[in-house]
Amino acid sequence: MTEELDLTAQDSDAGSEEVVLTPAELIEKLEQAWMNEKFAPDLLESKPEIIECVMEQLDHMEENLKRAKKGDLKVSIHRMEMERIRYVLSSYLRCRLMKIEKFFPHILEKEKTRHEGDPSSLSPEEFAFAKEYMTNTETYLKNVALKHMPPNLQKVDLLRSVPKPDLDSYVFLRVKERQENILVEPETDEQRDYVIDLEEGSQHLIRYKTIAPLVASGAVQLI
Amino acid sequence: MFCEKALELVRELHRASEGQLPAFNEDGLRQVLEEMKALYEQNQSDVNEAKSGGRSDLIPTIKFRHCSLLRNRRCAVAYLYDRLLRIRALRWEYGSVLPNALRFHMSAEEMEWFNHYKKSLAIYMRSLGGDEGLDITQDMKPPKSLYIEVRCLKDYGEFEVDDGTSVLLKKNSQHFLPRWKCEQLIRQGILEHVLS
Numbered sequence: 001m002t003e004e005l006d007l008t009a010q011d012s013d014a015g016s017e018e019v020v021l022t023p024a025e026l027i028e029k030l031e032q033a034w035m036n037e038k039f040a041p042d043l044l045e046s047k048p049e050i051i052e053c054v055m056e057q058l059d060h061m062e063e064n065l066k067r068a069k070k071g072d073l074k075v076s077i078h079r080m081e082m083e084r085i086r087y088v089l090s091s092y093l094r095c096r097l098m099k100i101e102k103f104f105p106h107i108l109e110k111e112k113t114r115h116e117g118d119p120s121s122l123s124p125e126e127f128a129f130a131k132e133y134m135t136n137t138e139t140y141l142k143n144v145a146l147k148h149m150p151p152n153l154q155k156v157d158l159l160r161s162v163p164k165p166d167l168d169s170y171v172f173l174r175v176k177e178r179q180e181n182i183l184v185e186p187e188t189d190e191q192r193d194y195v196i197d198l199e200e201g202s203q204h205l206i207r208y209k210t211i212a213p214l215v216a217s218g219a220v221q222l223i
Numbered sequence: 224m225f226c227e228k229a230l231e232l233v234r235e236l237h238r239a240s241e242g243q244l245p246a247f248n249e250d251g252l253r254q255v256l257e258e259m260k261a262l263y264e265q266n267q268s269d270v271n272e273a274k275s276g277g278r279s280d281l282i283p284t285i286k287f288r289h290c291s292l293l294r295n296r297r298c299a300v301a302y303l304y305d306r307l308l309r310i311r312a313l314r315w316e317y318g319s320v321l322p323n324a325l326r327f328h329m330s331a332e333e334m335e336w337f338n339h340y341k342k343s344l345a346i347y348m349r350s351l352g353g354d355e356g357l358d359i360t361q362d363m364k365p366p367k368s369l370y371i372e373v374r375c376l377k378d379y380g381e382f383e384v385d386d387g388t389s390v391l392l393k394k395n396s397q398h399f400l401p402r403w404k405c406e407q408l409i410r411q412g413i414l415e416h417v418l419s
Contacts, residue, residue, distance in 0.1 A: 055352035076369050079403050083366040090359040093351070097344075097359075101311070125350040132343040137307065140336045145299050148256045150263035153296050161300070 023057055027085060030054050034092040036215055039172070039222035041208055042165045043099045043107055044215065046123040054089050058082060100130050103165050105158040108134060119216075134158075167209040174203050177219040184210050225262065225291035228254045229298035236305050242316070244309045247330040252299060259295050262288045310337050314344065315360055361406070371402045372417040379413050 021029070033047050061082050068075050100107055100122070108130055111122055122130060138158070146154045168187075179198040184206070186193050198204065198214075203223070214220045232251050239245050266288045273281045310333055313321055319341055329337070349356035379392035382404075390398055397417065408414040 052352055055357065059353055076401070079401070080366065080369055083362070083403065086357075087362045087365050090357065090362040093357070093359045097347075125347050129343055129347045132339070136336055136339045136343070137304075140307065140332055141300060141303060144330070144332050145252065145256065145296075145303060149259055149296060150292065153259070153263075153292060156296075156300060 021053070026050070026053050026057060027088075030085070030088055030092070032218075032221055034088050034095075036222045037092055037095045037099075040212075040215060041167060041169045041171075042212070043096060043103065043121045045119045045121055046096075046126060048123050051089070051093070051123075054085065058085060058089075096126065097129070099165070100126060101133060103162065104130055104134050104137075105162050106164050109159060167212065168207050170205055171208045171211075172203065172205050172223045173211060173215075173220045174223050175200050175220050179214060179219055182210065182214075225258065225288075226294045226298065228258065229295045229302075232302040233298050236302060242309065242312060244306065244313070244325055244328050246328040247306070247333065248302075249330065252302070255295050255299050259292055262292050262295075266292075306333065307336060311340060313337075314341055318360070366402065369402060370399055371405060372397060372399055373405050373409070373414040374417050375413065376415050377413050379408070382408075 030050055033044075033050055037044050061078060065075055065078055065082075107121065111120060111127060111130075114120060120127075141156065142154075146156065175198045178200045181195050182198060184194055184196055187207075198220070211220055215222060228251055232248060232255065235245060235248060235251075266285050269278075269281045269285050269288075272278045273285065310329065313325060314337065317325075321337075326334070344360075348358055348360075351357040351359075375392045375394055375396045375398070378394050381389045382392050383389045384400065384404065390400070392398070392413070405414050405416075409416055
């Protein structure tokens with residue numbers, strides 16, 4: 001069962017490089033994406049390639065197991081592995097959906113104002129889901145309450161009423177690639193901003209906003 | 224005092240613990256909307272008086288009524304939105320078909336919202352690849368064991384297990400079977416996972 005999978009990564013200058021991953025590396029990438037998504041307060045970049053490859057991988061494993069000898073011990077162990085992978089994938093997707101539902105006006109606004117080349121935080125299917133969720137909720141509120149209210153109060157600005165993700169919340173992280181001169185902004189007026197270096201392998205508790213780009217680039221891993 | 228009814232709606236939900244859905248307070252909502260209508264009409268006439276009759280002493284009252292209107296709206300929308308969040312949680316807890324007791328607590332519009340949400344979610348899950356997509360409402364907990372204890376809820380007949388042996392699934396019989404074999408049947412309601 002050691003097949004290699006093609007993972008096509010999109011480069012920001014519109015080239016596409018093919019990165020060939022072993023199944024073990026793919027699962028590791030899935031687990032990293034899962035942990036990052038769990039601990040980040042904001043919705044992270046969507047990773048459709050990982051999802052597609054993992055689903056393919058699960059299909060391959062299922063196929064192989066069907067052909068395997070019945071009662072073979074390997075079957076049980078691989079089944080267990082499949083269930084674990086399915087759990088991680090489901091948990092990852094659930095986490096994303098929950099954030100999409102929680103912050104839907106802000107996420108949709110961000111998508112609307114996104115520049116052509118910038119990566120999206122939503123897959124096309126998630127985008128459709130988010131739009132439907134918004135329409136569904138807006139229509140409901142309008143029909144049940146808002147349209148029965150005085151004319152000057154019938155519009156509710158969802159961007160103002162629905163809370164935004166708290167980017168100042170603290171997260172734990174482990175440094176994968178050494179970073180220098182990270183600017184840490186002051187929290188209170190008495191503090192001044194200061195600069196830190198992040199050593200490879202070190203662990204920190206830091207405000208999410210400070211290191212958000214490093215999570216996206218893979219330089220740090222949230223734990 | 225103004226906004227009493229609106230506050231009552233909010234308190235009603237605040238008292239209900241997480242996951243609980245009290246009956247839809249149609250009457251309460253109607254009263255809030257009526258109060259809003261009354262406040263607005265009083266303000267309309269006062270605004271006209273203030274403008275034409277030069278009664279600028281009415282302005283504080285107008286402002287006060289406007290604040291009450293905003294508060295009423297905020298409470299009403301919060302009540303409705305919080306209920307939607309609870310109803311959303313029901314889809315994840317109970318699945319597509321809700322128990323009757325809960326359905327009676329929902330208004331017709333809430334039911335409609337729920338149906339749209341269900342459909343949206345189903346479309347999303349199906350799009351996840353493979354033959355039927357991925358049902359992410361399953362696998363809510365990390366798998367702990369390969370084999371699970373199940374009880375049979377309906378007569379099913381012979382069921383073949385891995386090494387060729389088969390089990391007779393008769394109503395109320397209990398078996399210790401591989402988890403992956405049972406998943407499909409559990410979802411169909413033929414088997415029930417027994418948690419000891």
